[in-house]
Amino acid sequence: MTEAQIIKQISNTLSLSEKQVKTTADLIDEGATIPFLARYRKEATGGLDEEQLRSIRDMLEFHRTLEDRKKTILKAIKEQDKLTPELEEKIKACKDMQTLEDLYLPYKKKRKTKGDMAKEKGLEPLAELIWAQEIEDGNPLEYAREYISEDNEIPDADTALTTSLDIVAEWINESVDVRDTLRVIMRKHGVISSKKNPAVKERTNFEDYYEFNNRVQYIKPHQTLALNRGERENVLFVNVELNTDRTLDNLDDVVIENDLSIFTPYLQDAVEDAYKRLLFPSLERELRNELTEQADEHAIQTFATNLKNLLMQPPLKDQVVMGVDPAYRTGCKVAIVNETGQYLEGSTIYPTPPQEKIKESAEVVNRYINKHDVTLIAIGNGTGSRETEKFIADVIRERKEKNPDETLNYLIISEAGASVYSASKIAREEFPDLDAAQRGNISIARRVQDPLAELVKIDPKSIGVGLYQHDINQTALSKKLDDVVESCVNDVGVNLNTASSELLTHISGLSRRVAKNIVEYREKKGRIGNRDEIKEISGVGDFRFQQAAGFLRIPEGEHPLDNTAIHPESYESTEKLCNLFGIHVESLSKEQKKIEAALSEINKKEVAGQIGVGIPTLELIIENLQKPGRDPRESLPKPLLRSDILKMEDLSPGMKLEGTVRNVVDFGAFVDIGVKQDGLLHISNMAKDKRVNDPHDVVAVGDIIDVEITNLDLERGRIGLALV
Template sequence: MTDSQIFSSIARELNLTSKQVSSVANFLDDGATVPFLARYRQEATGGLDEEQIRRVRDQLEFHRTLEDRKKTILKTIDEQDKLTDELREQITSCTDLNTLEDLYLPYKPKRRTKGDMAREKGLQPLAELIWEQEIEQGDPMEHAEKFVDKEQEVASAEEAMDGALHIVAEWVNESVDVRNKLREIFQEHAVVKTEKNPAVDKRTNFEDYYDFSAKAKQLKPYQILAINRGERENVLFVNVELWDEVTLENIDDIVITNDMSVFVPHLQDAVEDAYKRLLFPSLERELRNNLTERADAHAIETFATNLSSLLMQPPLDHKVVMGIDPAYRSGCKVAVVDETGKYLEGTTTYPTPPQNKVAEAEEIYDRLIDKYGVNLIAIGNGTASRETEQIVASFIQKRKKNHPGEELNYLIVNEAGASVYSASKVAAEEFPDLEAAQRGNISIARRVQDPLAELVKIDPKSIGVGLYQHDVNQNQLAQSVDDVVESCVNKVGVNLNTASAPLLSHISGLTRRVAKNIVKRRETEGVFLSRDQIREITGVGDFRFQQSAGFMRIPESKNPLDNTAIHPESYAAAEKLCNLFGIDLENLKQQQDTVAEKLSGIDKEQVAKQLDVGIPTLDLIIENLQKPGRDPRESLPKSVLRDDIMKMEDLSTGQVVEGTVRNVVDFGAFIDIGVKQDGLLHISKMADRKVEDPHNIVSVGDIVKVEIVSLDLERGRIGLAIK
């Protein structure tokens, strides 16, 4: 297929126009990023959003991979002098990889087979006689007798017939029609059965699958991934089963074209041999691979959705935060960071068992709060979290008696990945003078102030907002994670004068090297005062500037447009718009009440023509003039702050509580309601109707009111329902 044909095919698949697809393809081929296209090239793409552009990108990759594979296959078959016009047409018109590989199968280099050995003995003519099915009378063994040849080690008619049937079995196996039919049967009727490995004599997490059976098409993604893991850990034996008798009849219907042929019984034998020895193992592997791919795709999508919600949590800015990384024997690590996340001071306290030095810890908390004006304590939710929370809650209540007007709260922070960060190269570069153990508490404090800025420093797989993310296809997961992080960072934008190198590296068009150069330039020469200064950074040419500039914010710039999402290429249009409607650009923030009024009800089509821009660009300019420097996370609900503690013993069924969604999975969501154990909001308790996908109801970070419907103190389980 030509590029033009590929574009037309993708346009049909995605319900777009060929022009939109070709435009996206050309931009991507030139190195443009998805966020840049979605925000600044809407006129060229016909208004496609990030998700649509990524679908085009993925389909382009698939079709180009398919075309490359076709070229390789055609070349290989042509070199064998077996490429007919009909076969060439079948290959070039093929639209899926499975069928393409089926067409290639007869010509694919393979190890020496039983069929090859039979051909070497001169038995192919007999196989062709059987395959053609034209002889309707006589004894088939009389035909086989003609191929007895002691020199070729064919000692009898039976041996000749057996050898010929090996060749026929391979033809059955290589039949595209047979494989497609069998593929349909597998997809519709295959049953996956699992059983416990008798050698396993301890309890495992796979007990639900010790005696399990389900149609493959009905398996849930989490079941597929659990079965795969159980098999990989040698806990489960897994088999795929079909109704062989009916399946063989279906294959016979394709292979046997003349019921009167004397070779029908022998063809049936060849079909059975091909099915059991060649077809079933091959298509069983294909089915398992397809199931895994489907489960992987679902798990990756779930992880990506949760990660996006987590990264887009609203920042609790203007807070001086004390971060506590709880522990028992090694002590609770404490760090204080100022409103900008700058590390101020850290220490270790020992209020938890076995030391139980509560009074000493409280003295340290008092000193740090008084010294730095701490107004929020962030406690990691790992080991000793509950004991630490009780100590901090009690401490806050005591302090309030002596400081009645003071703003001081605490919250529990998901510390997943903090230990990974503390031992990372990024952390070592940020805090070279601190031990690894003293860095995790800083991460805990900072991720309250700006989750996005802090969490981008951590391997997303360590953040704990999915299931089986370590089991799925890691290349696909990496691509999805990159897409999510890229999307979130560029949607929010970054402050060029405060952002870390890891955060900057996710900006459209920037590399890690360029990000480090930006930070280095900032540290040696001071803050940036205009977007144009980005051009001075080593590694930033015109194209990289074009891709990145609109996503960077410079609050210190004299030009207020440098602190908006308006691209420098549209500054002239923005200034002209301000002149047209009497907006003082230099004092933009002071005119917020009047800007919206002046720009409401304008004839956008006419104004866009006057400015020589498209309507999408005009909309972007208007939005940012009305809300310069706006953070899209501002409108989201803030985290729940607490000053006292609840224990599971304080809970009762029927009680309504407020909580934060920590994780969303196929069967429901885990909610932090202020006790050590997260409660489970099962999918069946999310609404008064059937819910197909929990993400349609809740997202990571949502603040929800829930009713406690079940309590199991012994097992530490809390059942919840949406109130």
């Protein structure tokens, strides 16, 4: 396909105009980022959102890769002098990689096969005679006798016939029609089965799959991933099963065009040989790979959805936080960070077994709380977290008995990825004089204050909000998660004077090197006063500035619009708008009532024309004048804070509790209800009056929900929940 045909194909697939796709493709090719296009080029793209823009980007990449592969294949076949006009047309018309590779299969260089050896013995003409199916009279052996040869080790006609069938079997294997027929059969009637490896004696996590059978078309993504892992760990034997006789009958119908041919029985033998030796093993692998790709795609989307919800958790501002990283033998690390996330001091306490120095630990914690006016304690959810939680809850209770008006709470926070961060280069640069455990603890404390700013320092795969994240396609996962992080960071925007280089790296248009240059510039020159100033920084040219400026915020900067999502290219238009309605740009926070009254009922088309912008840009300007410096996370529910603790033994079926959703997977959600073990809110318990197909339609990571305990298994530490 030409570039124009690719554009047309994408527009048809996505139900968008060719102009939208062409404009977007051109802007992406020029280096524009998705967040920039989604926010500041709505007029050009026709108002496309990030999801649509990324779909265009991904489809462009796919079709261009497909076209490059076509060129490579055409060249390879042409060099073999086997490229016919018909084959060339078929290859050029291909719309998917699978069909393209099927067409190329007969011409692929491969190691010597049984068919190649039969051809070397001069049997290809006999194979062609069998394949043609034109002879209806006579004895097949008579046609085979002329190929008897001592030199070629063909002692008789029967050997000539059976050996020539090796060539025919390979032609059957390479037939696009045969392969497509078998694919349909396998997808519709195939059964995935698994059995336990008899050599495995100990208990495993795969007991649900020891005697497992499911139709290919009904298998769930998490089942595919579980089977793959069980097979990889040599616990399970996994196979695809088909009704062989019925399948061979269907393949015979494709291959045999003339039932009266004297070679029909031989053709049937060739079909069976091709099926068992070549076709089935090849297409079984292909089917398993296809199911894995589908499961990967689903798991990646689930991970991405969970990650976005986690990153967009509202920050708890103006809190002095004590982070506590629980442990047993090595003690609990304690770190204090002030309202801006600056590390103040820390130490190690031993309130958990085996030391259980409760009194000494309480003295340390109380001293820190009093010294730094701590308002919130964040406890990591790792080993020893519930014992640590009980200790902290007791400290808070004792303090409130003496001072009922004191505002002090705690919360349990996921520490997933904290150890990865603590050992990273970023952490070492931030805290060169601290040990790894204390660095991780600071990360736990800061996650409460601004989850997004802290979590971007960690490889998203290590954050722990997915399912089988280490089993799935790591390249595709990384690409998707990078998109999520980019989207979240740019949606929120960053404070140009406080953002870490890691956070700045995810801003539209900024590279890792430029982000470091910005931080170094701040350290050397001091506070950045306005957006234009970053043009002085090495690596920030006009294009980078255009891509990045609108996502960089400067609270209390020299220009009031620098703390909004209004792009500098629209400042002049914004000032024109404000002049039209008597609004003072320099005092936006004091003008809110006037702005609301003046701009709520305007004729957008008319006003947009007056100030020289499109309607989408006008709407963006108005939104940011009405809410300058707005953080989109502020409207979301704040994390659930606690001051007391429950034990598993305190629970009983029918009890109603409030909990925080920690992870959402295909079969439900894991909910922290304030005891040692997260409860499982199964998908079947998410609604009473309807069937829920996707848990994400009901809950999201970070949601605060009301649940009822449906069942308890204290021995196995399992809690069943239902949504109230």
